[in-house]
Amino acid sequence: MANDEPTYTTVPGRLSPLLKKIRETGIPAKATSSWLKTMGFAGGNDTSMLRVLRYIGLIDASSVPTPAWQEYRGNKHKAVLARAIKTGYQSLYAVYPDAHTRSNEDLEHVFKTSTSSGKVVVDKMLATFKALVAEADFTADGGSGASTPSAQGGETPAVPQVETPPNGAVVSRTPSTSNGLTVNINVQLTLPEGADEQTFEAFFKAMKTHLLPDPE
Incomplete structure (x- = not known):
């Protein structure tokens, strides 16, 4: 007390x-x-x-x-x-x-x-x-690299490392913003066994439509 x-x-x-x-x-x-x-x-x-x-x-x-x-x-x-x-x-x-x-x-x-x-x-x-x-550490219980400061003084969530599964594909997207900030987004796709050429084409078409920005 x-x-x-x-x-x-x-x-x-x-x-x-x-x-x-x-x-x-x-x-x-x-x-x-x-x-x-x-x-x-x-x-x-x-x-x-x-x-x-x-x-x-x-x-x-x-x-x-x-x-x-x-x-x-x-x-x-x-x-x-x-x-x-x-x-x-x-x-x-x-x-x-x-x-x-x-x-x-x-x-x-x-x-x-x-x-x-x-x-x-x-x-x-x-x-x-x-x-x-002087003998204590008041930061020991704080976060350990969960986020990093952004260019504007805020915080950007750290991007976890994504491992590619044997039957999967990983797509990396790196959009840039006007203030110079770069954000990395990793998308992991797991393909069903026995997938044919049409399945691959459907995946990549969906990624182009929903993930990749239209060229200006």
């Missing part, structure tokens, strides 16, 4: 190596200050990173690692962290759905209105959020 006031660590620069340790080592029974020391984080301020792990849901209120911790140890750890950030910072993302791309000024304004603390704390909140974002 997201908190109304964003949390922070006083050592945001150490979040990256801590997250790396989480991916490389076994899952502890509890993530405590003693566990941090075994991971090489023995500084007095390092324990403040535990509340960040709790805030984004990698550990629960009792400091026990959650299923998100296990997921984070996998190959898609950057996407897992992105989801955890969005879950923990729900209030921030309610204001800016693209908070991870926003300027420091925009983020500071939200953090200032979320706490009664002064600038030092707000700066740490910002630094903590930015340190987490």
Whole structure:
């Protein structure tokens, strides 16, 4: 569950190596200050990173690692962290759905209105959020090449590759438009077994009538 006031660590620069340790080592029974020391984080301020792990849901209120911790140890750890950030910072993302791309000024304004603390704390909140974002991938769950930008800034559906079946024929048409955009259309025809010459002629006549533009 997201908190109304964003949390922070006083050592945001150490979040990256801590997250790396989480991916490389076994899952502890509890993530405590003693566990941090075994991971090489023995500084007095390092324990403040535990509340960040709790805030984004990698550990629960009792400091026990959650299923998100296990997921984070996998190959898609950057996407897992992105989801955890969005879950923990729900209030921030309610204001800016693209908070991870926003300027420091925009983020500071939200953090200032979320706490009664002064600038030092707000700066740490910002630094903590930015340190987490640097380790995450917010595009991992998006589309993967399903479409490509057109010359007008829109999207043109990608044309799938069409394989020719043993008894089929593939016709490729490439019409051009005045703005220079080219669209490829592949039409696959499957011919019945034992097709004679008249069947072929009927197919090609229909294609000429319905698919090929009349010459100007």
